[in-house]
Amino acid sequence: MSFVSHSAWVVAAIACAASAAPARELRVCADPDNLPFSNRDEAGFENRVAQVVADEMGAVLRYEWLPLRRGFVRKTMDSGSCDVFIGVPKDFERVLTTRPYYRSSYVFVDGRAAHGVDRFDDERLRRLRIGVQLVGNDLAATPAGHALAMSGCVDNVRGYTIYGDGPASQRMIAAVADGAIDVAVLWGPQAGYFVARSVSPLELRTARPLPAMKGVPFEFDISMGVRRGDVALHDELDAILERRRADIDAILAQYAVPRVDQPRGDIQ
Amino acid sequence: MLVGPCGGNIFASRCSAGLAFSTSRWLLCVAAMVGLAQDARGADDGDWPMAARDFASTRYSPLGEVTPSNVHQLQLAFSFSTSIDKGHEAAPIVAGGTMYVVTPFPNHVIALDLTGPGVHVKWTFDPKTDAKAQGVACCDVVNRGAAYADGRIFFNTLDDHTIALDAASGRELWRTNLGDIAKGETITMAPLVVKGKVLVGNSGGELGVRGWLTALDAATGKLVWRAYSTGPDKDVLIGAAFKPFYAQDRSDNLGVKTWPPEAWKIGGGTVWGWISYDPQLDLIYYGTSNPGPWNPEQRPGDNKWTCGIFARRPESGDAVWFYQTSAHDLHDYDATNENVLVDLTLGGTMRKVLLHPDRNGYLYVIDRSTGEVLSADSFVHVTTSFGVDLATGALRYNPAKTPRIGKIVRDVCPASPGGKDWQPSAWSPRTKLLYLPHQNLCQDSVAYETSYIAGTPYVGAEAKMRPDPAGQRGAFTAWDPVIRKKLWSIDERFPVWSGALVTAGDVAFYGTMDGWFKAVDAKDGTELWKYKTSSGIIGQPISYRGPDGRQYIAVLAGVGGWAGAVVSGDLDTRDGSAAAGFVNVMKDLPSATKKGGMLYVFRLP
Numbered sequence: 001m002s003f004v005s006h007s008a009w010v011v012a013a014i015a016c017a018a019s020a021a022p023a024r025e026l027r028v029c030a031d032p033d034n035l036p037f038s039n040r041d042e043a044g045f046e047n048r049v050a051q052v053v054a055d056e057m058g059a060v061l062r063y064e065w066l067p068l069r070r071g072f073v074r075k076t077m078d079s080g081s082c083d084v085f086i087g088v089p090k091d092f093e094r095v096l097t098t099r100p101y102y103r104s105s106y107v108f109v110d111g112r113a114a115h116g117v118d119r120f121d122d123e124r125l126r127r128l129r130i131g132v133q134l135v136g137n138d139l140a141a142t143p144a145g146h147a148l149a150m151s152g153c154v155d156n157v158r159g160y161t162i163y164g165d166g167p168a169s170q171r172m173i174a175a176v177a178d179g180a181i182d183v184a185v186l187w188g189p190q191a192g193y194f195v196a197r198s199v200s201p202l203e204l205r206t207a208r209p210l211p212a213m214k215g216v217p218f219e220f221d222i223s224m225g226v227r228r229g230d231v232a233l234h235d236e237l238d239a240i241l242e243r244r245r246a247d248i249d250a251i252l253a254q255y256a257v258p259r260v261d262q263p264r265g266d267i268q
Numbered sequence: 269m270l271v272g273p274c275g276g277n278i279f280a281s282r283c284s285a286g287l288a289f290s291t292s293r294w295l296l297c298v299a300a301m302v303g304l305a306q307d308a309r310g311a312d313d314g315d316w317p318m319a320a321r322d323f324a325s326t327r328y329s330p331l332g333e334v335t336p337s338n339v340h341q342l343q344l345a346f347s348f349s350t351s352i353d354k355g356h357e358a359a360p361i362v363a364g365g366t367m368y369v370v371t372p373f374p375n376h377v378i379a380l381d382l383t384g385p386g387v388h389v390k391w392t393f394d395p396k397t398d399a400k401a402q403g404v405a406c407c408d409v410v411n412r413g414a415a416y417a418d419g420r421i422f423f424n425t426l427d428d429h430t431i432a433l434d435a436a437s438g439r440e441l442w443r444t445n446l447g448d449i450a451k452g453e454t455i456t457m458a459p460l461v462v463k464g465k466v467l468v469g470n471s472g473g474e475l476g477v478r479g480w481l482t483a484l485d486a487a488t489g490k491l492v493w494r495a496y497s498t499g500p501d502k503d504v505l506i507g508a509a510f511k512p513f514y515a516q517d518r519s520d521n522l523g524v525k526t527w528p529p530e531a532w533k534i535g536g537g538t539v540w541g542w543i544s545y546d547p548q549l550d551l552i553y554y555g556t557s558n559p560g561p562w563n564p565e566q567r568p569g570d571n572k573w574t575c576g577i578f579a580r581r582p583e584s585g586d587a588v589w590f591y592q593t594s595a596h597d598l599h600d601y602d603a604t605n606e607n608v609l610v611d612l613t614l615g616g617t618m619r620k621v622l623l624h625p626d627r628n629g630y631l632y633v634i635d636r637s638t639g640e641v642l643s644a645d646s647f648v649h650v651t652t653s654f655g656v657d658l659a660t661g662a663l664r665y666n667p668a669k670t671p672r673i674g675k676i677v678r679d680v681c682p683a684s685p686g687g688k689d690w691q692p693s694a695w696s697p698r699t700k701l702l703y704l705p706h707q708n709l710c711q712d713s714v715a716y717e718t719s720y721i722a723g724t725p726y727v728g729a730e731a732k733m734r735p736d737p738a739g740q741r742g743a744f745t746a747w748d749p750v751i752r753k754k755l756w757s758i759d760e761r762f763p764v765w766s767g768a769l770v771t772a773g774d775v776a777f778y779g780t781m782d783g784w785f786k787a788v789d790a791k792d793g794t795e796l797w798k799y800k801t802s803s804g805i806i807g808q809p810i811s812y813r814g815p816d817g818r819q820y821i822a823v824l825a826g827v828g829g830w831a832g833a834v835v836s837g838d839l840d841t842r843d844g845s846a847a848a849g850f851v852n853v854m855k856d857l858p859s860a861t862k863k864g865g866m867l868y869v870f871r872l873p
Contacts, residue, residue, distance in 0.1 A: 071403075089725040136475055140726065140729070142726045143726060148566070149563065163476060163477075164451065186724075217727060
């Protein structure tokens, strides 16, 4: 027998062994272009957290890529193409959510002029150019959008839609940095990441809700999400989030996620 | 056969118009005469060349073989599976002994030879539609049909291409990219071919797409003009020819001034519905969608030119008039529904009008020369407004139903899909009735729930739809626009999301979401025949004369769309707010029907 055929036999035997006991898969739905959360190069913090979870499970990590836009649960998890979202709000009813692993807040970001605004009833807001994220219509504005409308800020507010070149948050931070707008109000993890990468120094402050805006939170607990009814996976993830808490916290800190659930991570 | 030089005969004016575009004088003359011959034969022409069959958008078939006395004998001639599970809203197109079907995403075009027994596939065309477009489409990945003109098939793809095919071979002649799915734009509408131009509009108004209607040269696919629905007059193609009927529409650059600064750039007003054409007045008519993506309170102003009807010149795109059905829209009442062009005797005078059943619940009769509203009557239960002021044309909103964060608003009627959504009505010149497939739904915004999009958490209003106080979710209604009254109406368990068809035999056809294809007496609504299809029907029924001279009735089954996404998209019935609240009122649909596209074709024995 030749050496070549012998090694071919070995390879075939390994392949058979592998197919007889297929590795467990962790099927994650993620947005292919949505830093700091995820991208196709797996450079987002949710990609890193997913790898921690997969390692802990001894599973092979596999992605189903789809932009997290209207209908994303229906088109991914509900159609059976994946089992886990790495980050969704704890109260998101479309999926079964795990225990939260971080809590963040909407924040104000401002630039060179450093106006120091952190309240929506600050008189100066009426004169500043303000950027907010636009997520849809039918009363589906971000909390910041509602607060600005209630404060009478309309003409000086610019909306950044989820469609465009790169994430809306990235475009907003760039607009603050180059002076196209004075202040941006956006979701904390996005602000933290792009502020940390901004060439000009920017300030970031927790946005305080208007007293009149009852029932509209500015802070959200973030959990993992699984299919409703998938209690086994839910419980397994809960346990992993507890066991690997330190590793996950380290990843979030590395990505400058502003936290409101940890004294040391509190936002100035 | 009369084939001669153009000069000196009755076709001269047509031919000289054609000469501007070509040096082949002889061929153009022949083409013009063939065209005229078809026009002359039009009264009993058996083809169905465009989604609405004719430029007036009547969906009236001049075929009279099927009548109230024999329709009970209708039987299946053939069926054909499209092998696609999404919502099938398209009208089959019939021309020259061939039927053309365009499917939902991935937008295959299938040509079926009608000359032999059974079904013979002549060709299938796969446009290789970009799969990413599915992640952008709002409600389902539907397509509302193709158009046939001069030996070519024109259709749109979800990823923003218009494509021309050789009808005989299925060979691609040209394709033009009109938009960008990365910006949220898709195309779902059926194109209309008018005077050598293919008219196409975009979809995606929910999330900051700026709406437009575009004309492409049918010969080459080159862009001839584009008219935006927001922005400066030069972008909207508003110029010296623009003579709107009402004062609030007569000022410079209202597409900018009726918005906060910059908001018009992402203001919506997409053109995803129907286009009609009046050759005598030489005007096209179409509606624009709702404004977006700001909440109403962040976009004070009329938000022109969203939620209204434009009349334009097909050659240049120049706007001639505009009428806004819902200024500063609060409830998602797009004006994209069909405009049916008819001539009516009103108060002893013959008027050229358009009939427009709007999402806001009113059936408008509008002078199509001027844009004057002659009447506007509610055809469903309406609480969001108190009527239309005929002196100013303005919708009189009910302030108690204004949505506002932190406020509970119940009994919002009609719900967001309106008294009638995209599903097109039919007009019979014999009965002089408009046949309306529609829904009777209200909605409550009673709570707020945590939502999540593109990595951004927020709290949104939770809208839940439910049947209106009368209790039935759907209806097929015959409306007399002269006496301005409902003549009769048939209740249906689910919204009637299919198109309507009416024939010279005085039989009207429609389909239900639980899969019944029904024939009713066009005069009194008596049910005459029904057939159970494998999936719910949201397609547009048509009628054609086959190569054997017989009358055929055809419809695509395949449930889906916004109303049927609970089946085609496997939505969770426990989540009432899914599909923007539509699932709450459709929880029993999955037990009533299954998904899957299937063409059904019927004829008498």
